[in-house]
Amino acid sequence: MKSKPLFQEHLKKYKGHYGIGAALLSISCLVQLIIPLLLGHFTDLIESMTVTKREIIGIACWIAGIGLLSAFFRSISRIYLFRLARLLEMQVRRKLFMKWESLSAEYFNRQRIGDLMSHAVNDLNIMRDVGMTGVFAAIEAAVLIAVAIFAMAGSVHVGLTLIVLLPLPALTYLAYRFRTRIQDRTTMVQEAIGGLTSRVQEFCAGIRVVKAYAQERAEMKKFQEENARNVETNRLLIEANSSFSALSQAIVGLSYLLSVVFGGLLVMKGGISLGQFVAFNTYLTMLISPVENLGKVINVFQRGKAVDERLRHVLDTAPEVADEEDTLPMEEIEGRIECRHLSFRYPDHKQHVLEDINLSVPPGGSLAIVGKVGSGKTTLVQLLLRLYNPPEGTIFIDGRDIRGIPLQRLRQSVGFVPQEHMLFSTTIGQNIAFDPQHYSGEQISEAAKIAQVHDNIVAFPRQFETALGERGVSLSGGQRQRVSIARAVIKKPSILVFDDSLSAVDTETEERILRNLKKMMKGRTTIITSHRLSAIRHADEIIVMDHGRIVERGNHASLMKEGGLYASIYEKQTMNRAMEG
Ligand SMILES: Nc1ncnc2c1ncn2[C@@H]1O[C@H](COP(=O)(O)OP(=O)(O)OP(=O)(O)O)[C@@H](O)[C@H]1O
Incomplete structure (x- = not known):
């Protein structure tokens, strides 16, 4: 309307x-x-x-x-x-x-x-x-x-x-x-202001890349163009x-x-x-x-x-992902996940990025998704969170079509650690307790321990009260990653999804995080996508994706035995680690 x-x-x-x-x-x-x-x-x-x-x-x-x-x-x-x-x-x-x-x-x-x-x-x-x-x-x-x-x-x-x-x-x-x-x-003026603001925002966000690639002049030229357009439309x-x-x-x-x-x-x-x-x-x-x-x-x-x-x-823009009028309430989510012949293409795109995906994870089970860059791993986990709408009858959680699960319930039940670690300019504690539910200092501290970032935080003078972002401290890539892991685990969700979220930590820290998680996630479902196979080798099931399709599946031992894509990537990575070590 x-x-x-x-x-x-x-x-x-x-x-x-x-x-x-x-x-x-x-x-x-x-x-x-x-x-x-x-x-x-x-x-x-x-x-x-x-x-x-x-x-x-x-x-x-x-x-x-x-x-x-x-x-x-x-x-x-x-x-x-x-x-x-x-x-x-x-x-x-x-x-x-x-x-x-x-x-x-x-x-x-x-x-x-x-x-x-x-x-x-x-x-x-x-x-x-x-x-x-x-x-x-x-x-x-x-x-x-x-x-x-x-x-x-x-x-x-x-x-x-x-x-x-x-x-x-x-x-x-x-x-x-x-x-x-x-x-x-x-x-025209309002659009020009929008363009100018975008340019400034992009320049500030990408300042390190601009400098590293000596793009100051080119950026200045683009800025001048937007600036001139702004002046001209105002004129x-x-x-x-x-x-x-x-x-x-x-x-x-x-x-x-x-x-x-x-x-x-x-x-x-x-x-x-x-x-x-x-x-x-x-x-x-x-x-x-x-x-x-x-x-x-x-x-x-x-x-x-x-x-x-x-x-x-x-x-008047209609939300693409929203609860239907006849969506029935749902109590708790246990964590059984199923994909049945899931094929998906992004809105306004012709090409399918996922083709005929079939998988099933029991409550408390763990699934790892590996594959080359662009093979569709992130798309698959985003669909499990219903950040996009999958076709009806293709994804089921606890046996109910995901399109019929109240969004609030679904998102409360999933702890998601995305690839890009967005932290807000509040305190570290508030970044971890980023949930409608209230958490005590002890729970925040516990989550930070599981994510292996507790020691880093308490080393700051104001500890969990340390402000981040503008006029606050900057965290390293690895620390940011672990704060966002803590944000997901504090919810103690039924389903925990890591989208290549352990890439910025070393293998030892990764091992410790996974060990802690294992204890905490007992009885909860875990889905991990990763480029580093060492992070996922303990998963109950591993699927290997290529061009949007599952090309291999099994556990670490069976996949190694198969000697396919998984085995070749694993061997390459082990060799690289040995050479580096
Ligand atoms: N919002 C989007 N709109 C259109 N196409 C997209 C969008 N996001 C991703 N794609 C395309 O979908 C395909 C799968 O991307 P996806 O991010 O799922 O791969 P991935 O396996 O997670 O890659 P990576 O390992 O780099 O994270 C790619 O071809 C990508 O270009």
């Missing part, structure tokens, strides 16, 4: 609050409109030479008092309406984040980080601007224009008012002409905005000119008094700013519309 325009929805939901804000602002505008009448009266008194010093002070005090009262209501309404705009920003950002959390890994593969950041930051700034500048100026313009015109016609001269208002409909035409141009250019937007502003000001200026010429003639003919002429022009001056602002308001709303569409495009 397509979502409704975000701003309109917000307006509808908080219509009462917007009503109060609009009422407060209207009071401020109405109070302000008394000032021209006082000025007109004052001018007539001066012209008639009948004014006393006391009256002058009295009128000045009234003008000051009314000005203050108007400013008071204006500032309250501003606080009120701006708070609503902040609320809109916060709610849309929350929606956006919740949507991202529901989307599959594939969605993020297809997106540039810069574009996502541009949605979360720049698009929402524009959205907030719609709520702040847009709504505030629109209400002010509507009230001031309506009431000032009424006052000009009612208290001064209908004919003069009509003449002066004659050019103003041209503003509507102008807004119509500029509408698409401003919207399109806003989209185009400013050009459209400025032309729109200049033309609307010219229209307003024409009104002013008509007022001076025809108003002056009327005063000379005695049609209106000098005081009325002054009041009329003061009203017109009051009108100029909101009418000019009206141009800005239209501009802000047009930019807001472009952003609203961009954001809704994200919010």
Whole structure:
């Protein structure tokens, strides 16, 4: 289902609050409109030479008092309406984040980080601007224009008012002409910001590679291109905005000119008094700013519309991996895994990366998946976590099709150690206890011991409280790997999946980790993919993959006896180790 325009929805939901804000602002505008009448009266008194010093002070005090009262209501309404705009920003950002959390890994593969950041930051700034500048100026313009015109016609001269208002409909035409141009250019600017953010993000993340390959110049060139695109798109937007502003000001200026010429003639003919002429022009001056602002308001709303569409495009993305409506709850997962004729290709790809995979792991059993680079090992374990959707009827856990297992239950029951060891910029302890469940310090420490990283952590002055990432310490590749192993084992999951997760530790540490795991994983299912065969030789079953197919299967002894691919890789690795040792 397509979502409704975000701003309109917000307006509808908080219509009462917007009503109060609009009422407060209207009071401020109405109070302000008394000032021209006082000025007109004052001018007539001066012209008639009948004014006393006391009256002058009295009128000045009234003008000051009314000005203050108007400013008071204006500032309250501003606080009120701006708070609503902040609320809109916060709610849309929350929606956006919740949507991202529901989307599959594939969605993020297809997106540039810069574009996502541009949605979360720049698009929402524009959205907030719609709520702040847009709504505030629109209400002010509507009230001031309506009431000032009424006052000009009612208290001064209908004919003069009509003449002066004659050019103003041209503003509507102008807004119509500029509408698409401003919207399109806003989209271009937001996309350019996304591109620039992506470039900076990629450069910072890949700084070591850039330096190692002396790619600074090439990177600078790419950055310059994005930077220039950003400047150019902004230039185009400013050009459209400025032309729109200049033309609307010219229209307003024409009104002013008509007022001076025809108003002056009327005063000379005695049609209106000098005081009325002054009041009329003061009203017109009051009108100029909101009418000019009206141009800005239209501009802000047009930019807001472009952003609203961009954001809704994200919010309307359907999650590829989600619970079906008829998904039944599931108590505990025991850990029996089965693949039946599993063939898989990535969304939007023609080629199958897994072909007719059949396997069965009993609860508490261990399965090792080995094979050449790109043979499909990671794909297979990601399907077991349902990071992608396998075809129905191909993967079963505890006898239930994985597509019918509640995602929350499935993911709570699997401890996954991925190839890339993503640690968050919190403390080491929080990185280990990264689970909805609460863990005690003792449990965190225990998990770190199993993962063989406890000694490293306690060597830091703040131990488990040590902050990681930005402005925190950096861990070595091996330490990061072991912290993410600790993160998986602390859950004591029914199924533990290691995707080539022991590659950055030496063989001795690897042995110790596996020994500890064996104790802890008694009765739980373990799946390990690895390039290093020494890490998996104790597994109950080993499958060897090549080009997405299982080409050999058995245990270490039977595979060695077979003398196939497994045996040849194992011998090569043993020889290499012997030569290195
Ligand atoms: N998100 C994706 N979209 C499309 N194709 C993908 C995606 N991820 C992997 N592939 C392709 O699927 C095939 C299997 O990749 P996979 O990562 O499963 O292999 P692997 O055996 O784990 O490799 P490695 O040992 O390098 O980790 C490769 O040809 C790869 O290019």
